Amino acid sequence: MATSENKTSPALVFAAWFVVLIPAAWGIYFTLLNALKLLQ
Amino acid sequence: MSSFLDREFSVARPGFNRWLVPPAALSIHLAIGQVYSFSVFKNPLLALKAADGTLWSLKEVGYIFSIAIAMLGLSAALFGKWLETAGPRKAMFVAACCFGSGFMVAAAGAATHTLALIYLGYGVIGGVGLGMGYISPVSTLIKWFPDRPGLATGLAIMGFGGGAMIGSPLGTRLMVFYKASAHPIAATWVTMGILYFIFMMFGVFTVRVPPGGWKPQGWVPKAARSALISSHNVDVNTAFGTPQFWLLWVILLMNVTAGIGILEQASPMIQDLFHGHVSAIAAAGFVGVLSLFNMGGRFIWASTSDFLGRKPTYMVFFTLGLILYLALPYTGTSHLDSVPLFVLISGALISMYGGGFATIPAYLKDLFGVYHVSAIHGRLLTAWSTAGIVGPLIVNGILDHYVANHLPKQQAYPVILHIMAGLMVVGFIANLLVRPVAAKHWLKMEIDPSHIEATH
Numbered sequence: 001m002a003t004s005e006n007k008t009s010p011a012l013v014f015a016a017w018f019v020v021l022i023p024a025a026w027g028i029y030f031t032l033l034n035a036l037k038l039l040q
Numbered sequence: 041m042s043s044f045l046d047r048e049f050s051v052a053r054p055g056f057n058r059w060l061v062p063p064a065a066l067s068i069h070l071a072i073g074q075v076y077s078f079s080v081f082k083n084p085l086l087a088l089k090a091a092d093g094t095l096w097s098l099k100e101v102g103y104i105f106s107i108a109i110a111m112l113g114l115s116a117a118l119f120g121k122w123l124e125t126a127g128p129r130k131a132m133f134v135a136a137c138c139f140g141s142g143f144m145v146a147a148a149g150a151a152t153h154t155l156a157l158i159y160l161g162y163g164v165i166g167g168v169g170l171g172m173g174y175i176s177p178v179s180t181l182i183k184w185f186p187d188r189p190g191l192a193t194g195l196a197i198m199g200f201g202g203g204a205m206i207g208s209p210l211g212t213r214l215m216v217f218y219k220a221s222a223h224p225i226a227a228t229w230v231t232m233g234i235l236y237f238i239f240m241m242f243g244v245f246t247v248r249v250p251p252g253g254w255k256p257q258g259w260v261p262k263a264a265r266s267a268l269i270s271s272h273n274v275d276v277n278t279a280f281g282t283p284q285f286w287l288l289w290v291i292l293l294m295n296v297t298a299g300i301g302i303l304e305q306a307s308p309m310i311q312d313l314f315h316g317h318v319s320a321i322a323a324a325g326f327v328g329v330l331s332l333f334n335m336g337g338r339f340i341w342a343s344t345s346d347f348l349g350r351k352p353t354y355m356v357f358f359t360l361g362l363i364l365y366l367a368l369p370y371t372g373t374s375h376l377d378s379v380p381l382f383v384l385i386s387g388a389l390i391s392m393y394g395g396g397f398a399t400i401p402a403y404l405k406d407l408f409g410v411y412h413v414s415a416i417h418g419r420l421l422t423a424w425s426t427a428g429i430v431g432p433l434i435v436n437g438i439l440d441h442y443v444a445n446h447l448p449k450q451q452a453y454p455v456i457l458h459i460m461a462g463l464m465v466v467g468f469i470a471n472l473l474v475r476p477v478a479a480k481h482w483l484k485m486e487i488d489p490s491h492i493e494a495t496h
Contacts, residue, residue, distance in 0.1 A: 006053060006054055006055040008056055008057035010057075012057075013059050013060055016060050016063040016064070016246060017063050019063065019067070019242055020063045020066040020067050020070060020199075020242075023239070024070060024199070024202050024205075024206065026209070027202060027205030027206035027208075027209065028202070028205055030205065030209040031328045031332060032328070033328075034324060034325055034327070034328035035328035035329045035331075035332060036325060037321045037324055037325030037328070038322050038325030038328075038329060038383065039322075039325070
C-alpha cells in the first residue's frame with residue numbers, strides 16, 4: 001500500500017509534462033503561424 | 041554486470057504516479073519525429089559544394105530520408121524482441137545514442153562533402169534510433185494504462201506527429217544562426233544531435249515499469265466486452281504466423297498508403313485543383329493545417345478507440361475514408377469550387393491516417409496480449425516502410441503519365457484519389473476478416489499481464 005511519504009509529488013508530474021509540452025507548444029505555434037498563411 | 045539501464049532498476053516504487061510515463065514516452069517520440077522535417081535540409085544540401093565544385097543531385101539527397109525510414113521499419117522488426125527482455129530504459133538509451141550520434145556522423149559527412157557518411161549517420165545509425173525509439177515505450181504504456189491503452193499509446197505516437205513541428209523551425213533557425221560559420225549544416229546537426237540526445241535522456245531517466253501485480257487503484261478488469269479483446273498472450277514468432285497479424289499488416293498498409301497519397305502531394309494538389317486561386321504560400325499553410333490534423337488525429341482517434349473498440353474504429357476509418365476520398369476531387373474549381381471543404385475533407389482524412397498509426401498498438405494488444413506487444417508492433421511497422429514505397433509510386437506514377445502525355449494534371453487527381461478509395465475497400469475487407477486469435481496460438485504457460493514486468 002502506498003503511503004503519503006513515497007507518493008510522487010504532483011509538482012514532479014507537472015514538471016515532467018512541462019519539459020515536453022514547452023517544445024511541443026513552440027512547434028505548434030510555428031505550425032499555426034504557417035497554417036494561417038492558408039487564409040492569405 | 042547490472043546497470044542503471046537494466047529492467048530491474050527501472051521498476052517503479054509503490055506510490056509512483058503513472059502519469060510520469062507519458063512524458064517519458066513523449067520525449068522520445070517528439071525527438072525522433074524530427075525525421076519528418078528532414079526536407080528543410082534538402083535545398084541547403086543541394087547547394088553544398090565539394091572542394092572540386094561538384095554538387096549532389098536531388099535523387100542522391102532524397103535517399104537519406106528513404107534510408108532512415110527503411111531502417112526504422114527494419115530495426116523495429118529486428119530488435120523488438122530484444123526490447124521486450126531488455127526493458128524500455130535500455131531500449132530508449134540505445135535509441136538516444138543512435139539518434140544523437142547519427143547526427144554527429146552525418147555532420148562529419150556534411151563538413152567533408154561525403155554523402156556516404158550522411159547515409160550512414162542520419163540514414164542507418166539514426167534510422168536504428170528511430171525504430172528503437174518508436175516502439176520502446178509502447179508496451180510499457182499499455183502496462184501502465186490497462187484501463188486506457190488507446191489513450192496511452194495515442195499520447196506517445198501523437199509525439200511522433202508533433203516532432204516535425206519542432207524539428208522544422210529548429211533546423212531552419214539553427215542554419216540561420218550558423219550561417220557565418222564554415223559548415224552551417226554540420227554545425228546545425230551537431231547542435232541538434234546534442235539537444236535531442238539530452239531531451240531523450242529525460243525519457244530514459246523518467247521511464248519506469250510497473251511492479252508485478254500492479255494495477256490502477258480501484259480498477260477491476262471488466263469481463264471481455266468483445267471476443268476480440270483477449271486475456272491471453274501470444275509470442276511474437278507465433279503471432280507472425282497468424283492470419284490476424286497479416287490482416288493488421290494489410291490494414292496498416294492500406295491506411296498509410298492512402299494517407300501518403302495526400303501528404304506526398306498536398307501542396308501541388310491544392311494549387312492544381314484550385315488553379316489560380318491558391319498561392320504557393322497558402323499551399324504551405326495547407327501543409328501546416330494537415331500537420332495539425334495528423335497530430336490531433338493520433339490522440340483523438342486512439343483515445344476514442346478505448347470506447348468504440350479497435351475494429352469499429354478502423355471500420356469508421358475505412359468507411360468514412362472511402363466516402364471522403366471519392367468526394368475530395370469534386371471540391372475543386374471544376375465542380376464545387378470550395379477551398380474550405382477541400383481543406384476540411386483532407387484534414388479529416390489525415391486525422392484518420394494518424395489515427396491508424398496510433399490505434400494499431402492497442403489493436404495488437406487486444407488480439408495478442410501485452411506480453412510481446414512491442415515486438416509484434418515492430419514487425420508490423422514493415423507495413424509502414426512498404427507504404428512509403430507504394431504510396432509515392434502510385435501518386436508519382438500517375439502524375440508522370442499525365443505529364444508525359446501532355447494531359448492536364450488536374451485530371452490526374454480524381455484517378456489518384458479514387459485509387460486511394462479502392463485501398464479503403466481493401467482495408468475494410470481485411471478489418472472485417474479479423475477474428476480472435478485461435479487458442480492453439482496462446483502461450484502454454486499463461487501469464488498475467490500485470491506480472492509480466494517482474495517475470496522476464
